[in-house]
Structures are given as structure tokens and as C-alpha cells.
Amino acid sequence: MPSQFLKNLKEQFELKPADCREIISAFSREMANGLAGRKSSLKMIPAYVDVPKGDERGRFIAVDLGGTNLRVLEIELSGRGRIKKLKEKKFVIDKKYTRVSADELFGFIAKKIKDLLRWQPIEAGFTFSFPVRQTAIASGVLAHWTKDFCAKGVVGKDVVKLLERALYRQGIYNLKITALVNDTVGTLVCRGYSDVHSDVGIILGTGTNACYREALAKIIKWRGTKPSGAKMIVNIEWGNFNKLTVSCYDRQLDRASENSGEQILEKMVGGMYLGEIVRLILVDLCKKDLIFDQRDTALFGRSKSFKSEYMSEIEADCTADLSRTKKILKYFGIKKCSFSQAALVKKVCELVAARAANISGSCLAAVIKRIDPALKKKHTVAIDGSVYEKHPVFSRQMRKALKTIFGQKAKKVQMVLTKDGSGVGAAIIAAVAAKAKKK
Numbered sequence: 382m383p384s385q386f387l388k389n390l391k392e393q394f395e396l397k398p399a400d401c402r403e404i405i406s407a408f409s410r411e412m413a414n415g416l417a418g419r420k421s422s423l424k425m426i427p428a429y430v431d432v433p434k435g436d437e438r439g440r441f442i443a444v445d446l447g448g449t450n451l452r453v454l455e456i457e458l459s460g461r462g463r464i465k466k467l468k469e470k471k472f473v474i475d476k477k478y479t480r481v482s483a484d485e486l487f488g489f490i491a492k493k494i495k496d497l498l499r500w501q502p503i504e505a506g507f508t509f510s511f512p513v514r515q516t517a518i519a520s521g522v523l524a525h526w527t528k529d530f531c532a533k534g535v536v537g538k539d540v541v542k543l544l545e546r547a548l549y550r551q552g553i554y555n556l557k558i559t560a561l562v563n564d565t566v567g568t569l570v571c572r573g574y575s576d577v578h579s580d581v582g583i584i585l586g587t588g589t590n591a592c593y594r595e596a597l598a599k600i601i602k603w604r605g606t607k608p609s610g611a612k613m614i615v616n617i618e619w620g621n622f623n624k625l626t627v628s629c630y631d632r633q634l635d636r637a638s639e640n641s642g643e644q645i646l647e648k649m650v651g652g653m654y655l656g657e658i659v660r661l662i663l664v665d666l667c668k669k670d671l672i673f674d675q676r677d678t679a680l681f682g683r684s685k686s687f688k689s690e691y692m693s694e695i696e697a698d699c700t701a702d703l704s705r706t707k708k709i710l711k712y713f714g715i716k717k718c719s720f721s722q723a724a725l726v727k728k729v730c731e732l733v734a735a736r737a738a739n740i741s742g743s744c745l746a747a748v749i750k751r752i753d754p755a756l757k758k759k760h761t762v763a764i765d766g767s768v769y770e771k772h773p774v775f776s777r778q779m780r781k782a783l784k785t786i787f788g789q790k791a792k793k794v795q796m797v798l799t800k801d802g803s804g805v806g807a808a809i810i811a812a813v814a815a816k817a818k819k820k
């Protein structure tokens with residue numbers, strides 16, 4: 382019976398308040414362990430930068446390599462939050478570049494930069510949205526790939542050096558990379574340029590991650606001289622959090638992935654994976670003869686064929702006969718679909734997305750509790766990414782989770798969509814670095 386199946390599924394995917402509290406305490410423990418240099422699934426990487434003062438000025442290039450796109454921008458900062466994009470180019474990263482050699486990947490990036498560059502010397506911020514252990518504001522080594530990237534010869538290398546070398550190979554000598562940035566950090570810094578309450582940055586897109594402002598004194602693992610300032614942004618790399626209860630579908634997805642055993646939270650929340658979880662559940666329903674005829678559903682067998690965007694469309698389907706849902710199912714060869722079958726598909730999508738939003742909300746609550754245990758101050762959480770922006774109920778569900786956890790005080794936490802923060806933030810951090818040099 383589909384109803385029995387659905388009941389089991391709900392048991393696996395619905396998070397009760399007690400489950401959220403458990404996530405919060407496990408996440409808090411892992412954060413503390415990561416900051417102390419003890420074993421932890423959270424890397425807690427110091428970003429060598431704090432939120433900007435807002436008076437940073439000048440023209441900078443921003444290079445932004447995410448999971449899906451590469452963007453190159455020229456940005457003018459005029460202080461007091463005034464930002465002007467002078468130029469912007471966006472390229473979809475062809476799948477082949479995720480598995481080429483380091484020279485080919487960075488050569489591709491350098492070529493795209495060349496197309497936008499003028500002859501004047503200029504400084505740039507490089508947003509490289511992967512787990513990089515930073516050693517300074519403009520250097521850091523890739524710990525491991527995420528988001529299905531596996532280009533060879535990059536892990537263990539300084540990614541700024543790799544980009545600089547590729548720029549020289551292109552004959553570019555007038556561009557200096559002065560800041561290396563994670564996309565979460567760029568997003569927080571971008572919002573922080575005009576909003577003093579900003580203290581958390583989150584990406585909910587192809588992959589997922591968060592960063593926050595931490596007191597330098599609490600970054601216990603820090604060795605050597607402490608930089609000036611009382612706080613520093615820490616890149617949590619929360620996608621790797623592994624203290625979550627997983628379902629059989631999560632295990633299946635993980636086994637088939639490039640990085641099995643890693644990025645467990647990311648595989649339950651990231652847009653790269655949400656659709657795949659839905660697909661695995663639909664395949665299971667088919668195999669158990671609880672939904673469509675197995676012969677009609679050959680396409681469900683194709684891994685990653687069910688895009689997370691379909692989930693958004695299905696969940697936004699308010700038509701009386703669920704015709705938009707049925708139209709999407711037609712792409713999969715399902716010509717005849719009853720209302721109850723379409724409603725079941727919709728329910729599966731809702732459960733998978735709601736779990737992702739509840740996990741994100743709980744982890745955000747753990748971060749807020751760490752910064753401000755009694756929730757006395759206002760907090761702006763800068764968020765970007767396709768899942769947060771495009772999914773019809775994700776942000777609402779996340780807010781609901783915060784309300785369950787914090788009650789009325791949840792009002793103090795403002796979640797703000799900060800579009801393109803990863804690019805703009807890189808330019809702002811390059812400006813922060815330029816200002817520090819002048820001192």
C-alpha cells in the first residue's frame with residue numbers, strides 16, 4: 382500500500398523538535414572540536430578576514446568558481462555599501478572540466494579572465510568554493526574536492542599559485558590575486574559591507590556550507606601570532622557534518638557518489654543531490670509496484686536524471702489536477718498518471734525538501750547559539766544559492782524550524798537573500814587586503 386510506504390518514509394524524513402535539538406547539540410560539539418583542532422567532521426577553517434568596515438574603495442576583479450558556474454566580474458566599490466558591477470561574464474562549467482588536469486582547469490579559468498581584462502594592473506579576489514585550508518588571506522591548499530569535482534593534481538596544492546601560473550601561461554602579468562575566498566565568506570562579507578548585524582553566511586545551492594564570525598580567542602587551534610582585531614570569519618564546511626540519521630536512500634546515493642562517506646549533510650541538502658534522493662524513492666516505489674508500471678519508468682533508472690528544479694516546479698504546482706506535475710512525469714515516459722500518483726510524487730518531493738530545510742535551520746540555530754547563546758542581539762544571516770532562492774517553500778520551512786527552536790526570539794534572526802555575494806564579496810575582501818597593505 383502506498384499509504385504504508387508513505388508512513389515509513391515520513392518516519393525517516395520528518396524531523397521532530399527533539400531531532401532538531403539533537404542535531405543542534407551534535408553540531409555544537411563538532412564546531413567546538415573543530416575549533417580546538419580535535420577530530421571533527423567540521424573543518425572550521427579560519428578565513429583570515431573579518432566583515433568589512435564599509436569604507437573599502439576601488440576597482441577590483443572577482444573570479445568566482447562555484448559548483449556549476451564560473452563568473453568573472455569587475456567591481457567598483459565606493460564605500461558605505463555602494464557597489465557597482467562594471468562588467469560580468471558567466472560561464473556554465475562543462476562537466477569535462479570537473480575531471481581534467483589542474484593545468485586544464487585553471488587554464489580554462491585564466492582564459493575567461495583574459496577576455497574581460499584591460500591592460501592596467503589590477504588586484505583580484507578569487508572565490509574558490511571548495512574546502513581549502515587557508516594559510517593566509519591569499520593562499521590555501523585544497524583539502525579534497527566536493528560537488529563531484531575530481532580534477533587531478535589540485536588536492537594538496539595552493540590554488541592561488543595554480544591560478545597565477547595559469548595566468549602567466551596566458552601572458553597575463555597585470556592581475557594579482559590578493560584574496561582567496563570561500564563563497565559563504567564572500568556572501569557574508571558582501572552583506573556585511575552595508576549591514577552591521579551580519580554575522581553568518583550560508584550557501585544553499587549545488588552544494589551547501591556556512592561561515593560565521595568567531596572570537597579570535599576561541600579559535601584555539603590557531604598557531605603563531607594572532608592577527609589584529611577581535612574576530613575572524615570561520616568557514617565551517619558544514620556540508621561534511623556526519624552526525625545525522627540517514628535513510629536507506631541516502632546510503633544508496635552516498636555509495637554511488639565520487640566521495641563516498643564524505644559530505645553527508647551536503648548529500649541531504651545540496652541541490653546537486655535533492656532530486657536524486659527523490660528519484661531513488663520513486664524507483665523504490667516502482668519496484669514495489671506502488672506507483673507506475675515498471676516498464677514505463679525506464680528513465681527513472683538514469684542516475685541524476687531527476688533534477689532538483691523539478692522538485693521546485695512540482696511543489697509549486699497548485700493546479701486542481703496537478704497538471705504541471707504530470708507534465709514533468711511525461712519527461713520520464715509516464716504518459717498516464719492519475720491524480721493520486723501525481724499527489725504521491727508531490728508528497729515525496731515535499732518530504733525530501735522539508736528535511737533539507739529542517740537540517741539547515743537546525744544547523745543555523747546551532748551557529749547562532751554559539752555566537753549569542755541567549756539570543757540577545759540581532760543577527761543577519763546572508764544566504765545565497767539556487768535551493769534557497771528558487772525552491773517555493775525552502776526558506777519558509779527554514780524559518781519555521783528557527784521558530785520552533787527559538788520561539789518568539791527567532792525574530793532576531795533575519796535571513797536575507799544575498800545574490801551574487803560570492804563574487805562581490807571577493808572584490809570586497811581584495812579591497813580589505815589592499816587597505817591592510819597600505820597601513
Ligand code: GLC
Nearest residue numbers: 510511512527584588590620
Ligand atoms: C561545498 C564546498 C564548500 C562550499 C559549498 C557551497 O560544500 O566544499 O566550500 O562553500 O559547497 O558552494
